Amino acid sequence: MLKLQVLGGASQQLSCLHTSISLDAKHWERNNRKVYPPQLPEEPRRPAEVYHSRRQIKYSKDKMWYLAKMIRGMSIDEAIAQLEFNDKKGAKIMREVLLEAQEMAVKNHNVEYKSNLYVAESFSGKGQYLKRIRYHGRGMFGIMDKVYCHYFVKLVEGVPPKPEKRTGFDQAKEYVQGLKNRTIIHSL
Amino acid sequence: MMNLSALVHSLRCSLLRIESRLLQISGLDSQLAPALAVNGPSLLPQIEQDPQQDEEQDPEQTPGLLDSILWMAAPKKRRTIEVNRTRRRAERKLIKVKTNIEPCPECGHLKQKHILCGFCYAKICKETGLIRQQIKEMEGGPLTAPPVETVVLYEGETPSEQDGGKRIVERPRKRPAWFRN
Numbered sequence: 125m126l127k128l129q130v131l132g133g134a135s136q137q138l139s140c141l142h143t144s145i146s147l148d149a150k151h152w153e154r155n156n157r158k159v160y161p162p163q164l165p166e167e168p169r170r171p172a173e174v175y176h177s178r179r180q181i182k183y184s185k186d187k188m189w190y191l192a193k194m195i196r197g198m199s200i201d202e203a204i205a206q207l208e209f210n211d212k213k214g215a216k217i218m219r220e221v222l223l224e225a226q227e228m229a230v231k232n233h234n235v236e237y238k239s240n241l242y243v244a245e246s247f248s249g250k251g252q253y254l255k256r257i258r259y260h261g262r263g264m265f266g267i268m269d270k271v272y273c274h275y276f277v278k279l280v281e282g283v284p285p286k287p288e289k290r291t292g293f294d295q296a297k298e299y300v301q302g303l304k305n306r307t308i309i310h311s312l
Numbered sequence: 313m314m315n316l317s318a319l320v321h322s323l324r325c326s327l328l329r330i331e332s333r334l335l336q337i338s339g340l341d342s343q344l345a346p347a348l349a350v351n352g353p354s355l356l357p358q359i360e361q362d363p364q365q366d367e368e369q370d371p372e373q374t375p376g377l378l379d380s381i382l383w384m385a386a387p388k389k390r391r392t393i394e395v396n397r398t399r400r401r402a403e404r405k406l407i408k409v410k411t412n413i414e415p416c417p418e419c420g421h422l423k424q425k426h427i428l429c430g431f432c433y434a435k436i437c438k439e440t441g442l443i444r445q446q447i448k449e450m451e452g453g454p455l456t457a458p459p460v461e462t463v464v465l466y467e468g469e470t471p472s473e474q475d476g477g478k479r480i481v482e483r484p485r486k487r488p489a490w491f492r493n
Contacts, residue, residue, distance in 0.1 A: 190406060193401075193406060194406070194409065205422050209413060212407075
């Protein structure tokens with residue numbers, strides 16, 4: 125009896141380690157499974173978050189970064205519109221990812237209006253490369269990388285936050301204030 | 313200028329080969345293969361060591377020609393990732409946000425202001441494809457098009473007075489709303 129209980133306890137502890145080998149166990153997607161404790165009535169409503177990604181896209185991570193940078197902070201409708209009329213190869217793939225994420229948000233993550241989302245985080249990462257040989261003259265060769273990238277996006281419910289505009293004057297004021305705050309410690 | 317530089321390059325290479333063979337014979341040879349590229353069957357001489365050997369061992373016989381080679385542009389230091397990032401992420405290299413996107417009044421899909429709506433255009437292309445197929449069936453072969461105008465009529469339509477001498481293409485469906493007479 126005791127042995128079985130111990131075994132049951134051990135398996136429960138072990139299950140919180142990454143034991144699954146499936147593709148679903150990747151870090152970014154696991155964020156979707158996070159469950160918060162129920163909110164108290166006086167707390168402000170926590171906005172819904174959706175994490176989505178696509179792996180092993182046949183595109184360069186540096187080129188994908190430019191598109192990811194463009195849509196950071198945009199509302200989802202604006203982002204989809206911009207990507208629709210962009211001529212880059214990654215734009216089409218990114219648009220599909222955003223539409224999938226929007227659908228997921230409405231179906232699984234309790235988002236009421238599909239337009240009430242904005243892109244909180246969006247970035248690209250390096251995928252697993254394939255290596256090939258590129259022949260040069262005089263019997264030399266180089267190793268050519270067939271590049272792949274991943275794309276990650278996080279959508280949050282609500283109106284996109286306005287980016288704070290810091291003018292040069294504000295930065296100068298802060299710098300001068302920092303200089304003024306200097307003092308001698310442990311003085312009389 | 314290209315021919316001159318190629319000639320100079322071939323002269324340099326032949327000089328290098330002679331030197332390397334002399335070195336190998338004398339036993340003073342210690343060469344390593346370049347780090348990035350791998351050679352074929354034989355070790356080929358390096359071109360970086362060339363200016364030093366040239367100056368030390370072979371006094372310049374043709375100063376005018378060989379002087380210009382030592383000038384080759386090469387990076388002095390590795391560009392740091394900070395320098396690379398500031399160049400790659402400069403404002404002019406980022407993608408500009410388009411402000412000329414608006415919804416199409418006909419179908420509601422998005423379109424650019426100066427370009428036809430993609431959805432509406434595709435719909436029209438599809439219908440014209442079917443009309444062309446009909447015409448192909450009517451003609452039955454290449455180079456048999458009659459030298460008259462064509463008019464397309466849908467279900468329940470009769471040719472009007474203007475369409476007197478024209479060729480009639482019948483489409484067995486209702487007239488689409490966007491195809492006005």
